[in-house]
Amino acid sequence: MAAANHPRDASRPKARVIFLGPPGAGKGTQAARLAEHLRIPRISTGDMLREHIAQGDELGRAAAPYMAKGGLVPDHLLIEMIRKRISEPDCLHGYILDGFPRTLRQAEGLEQMIGGTADVIVFDMEVPHDELMRRLSGRGRDDDKADAVKKRLQEYAERTTPLVDYYRERSRFHRIDGFRPQETVFAQLTSVIEGRS
Numbered sequence: 001m002a003a004a005n006h007p008r009d010a011s012r013p014k015a016r017v018i019f020l021g022p023p024g025a026g027k028g029t030q031a032a033r034l035a036e037h038l039r040i041p042r043i044s045t046g047d048m049l050r051e052h053i054a055q056g057d058e059l060g061r062a063a064a065p066y067m068a069k070g071g072l073v074p075d076h077l078l079i080e081m082i083r084k085r086i087s088e089p090d091c092l093h094g095y096i097l098d099g100f101p102r103t104l105r106q107a108e109g110l111e112q113m114i115g116g117t118a119d120v121i122v123f124d125m126e127v128p129h130d131e132l133m134r135r136l137s138g139r140g141r142d143d144d145k146a147d148a149v150k151k152r153l154q155e156y157a158e159r160t161t162p163l164v165d166y167y168r169e170r171s172r173f174h175r176i177d178g179f180r181p182q183e184t185v186f187a188q189l190t191s192v193i194e195g196r197s
């Protein structure tokens with residue numbers, strides 16, 4: 001591999017990206033594609049928590065009851081999990097956060113960890129409510145049962161939407177219409193990242 005393409009190349013700018021948006025907005029798909037494109041890790045807190053549950057460890061046991069009901073896992077557990085994860089060497093050139101932060105306390109925790117969020121790019125993916133319900137009811141995950149879906153959307157509305165104003169003031173905030181073909185959405189994301197829009 002050419003030196004300029006080496007993953008530890010010090011000249012590569014650090015790209016830190018946060019995806020906001022309700023469950024079902026397409027964050028996971030876009031975050032995964034963008035991570036591959038930028039050669040930085042996608043950090044999905046939902047996936048990480050599901051792995052802890054599968055392993056049956058302490059964090060998994062603590063998180064499981066909240067997740068099963070569609071509620072949020074306590075902030076201090078998420079903040080510690082992220083603190084450890086972003087200090088790993090593969091995060092040296094940045095990372096994409098998918099599903100974190102989800103509360104103001106988590107956002108403040110992150111801000112302290114990384115010393116300011118002015119250079120962080122925040123994509124707020126929005127999709128009409130009816131479309132979200134349609135997408136979520138077809139996914140077949142344990143927490144996609146009607147009650148849990150309702151609770152997850154409610155938690156998002158109450159506890160995560162305040163982050164829109166939070167990041168609008170502090171970061172490079174972009175609202176993204178997620179009710180468009182995947183390709184179109186992805187083209188917009190890369191155009192923002194590459195400074196073309």
Ligand code: AMP
Nearest residue numbers: 045046066067071072073078099100102
């Ligand atoms: P997700 O896969 O991002 O939809 O997350 C699935 C579930 O994991 C959520 O419904 C929450 O119970 C839990 N979870 C994931 N990320 C967080 C977070 N940042 N704060 C609290 N709970 C979370």
